[in-house]
Amino acid sequence: MNQKEKLYFEELNKQCREAWAIFKNPMYRGALEIAQNLYKDKAHFVYELLQNADDQGATMVRFILSRDSLIFVHNAPRHFTITNPETHETD
Incomplete structure (x- = not known):
């Protein structure tokens, strides 16, 4: 992985962690359950x-x-x- 790809990966990782924090909010429990049940x-x-x-x-x-x-x-x-x-x- 070159330096540019490493920066992209770090940004994607950050975005995924932020999205996960949103899904952990009880208000989004239904959406999380749908996503989790997509593949049992x-x-x-x-x-x-x-x-x-x-x-x-x-x-x-x-x-x-x-x-x-x-x-x-x-x-x-x-x-x-x-x-x-x-x-x-x-x-």
Whole structure:
């Protein structure tokens, strides 16, 4: 990840944390429940990661789990990219 992508990632992370703070507000409980019930399987994200890697042509994946993080690695020729959060709608 280059420096520009790192800044974009940090901004996206900040925006996600702010959105989560809103969803934790009891006033938005219904919206949160709808989002949580979209996929009943709590590990559904694993299937999404595998599908995304497969879509990019990966033949090997690896999960690295630690106490406070999960790292997903694959060997697809096309790698994940991050775009500017401010221009996300038009990118």
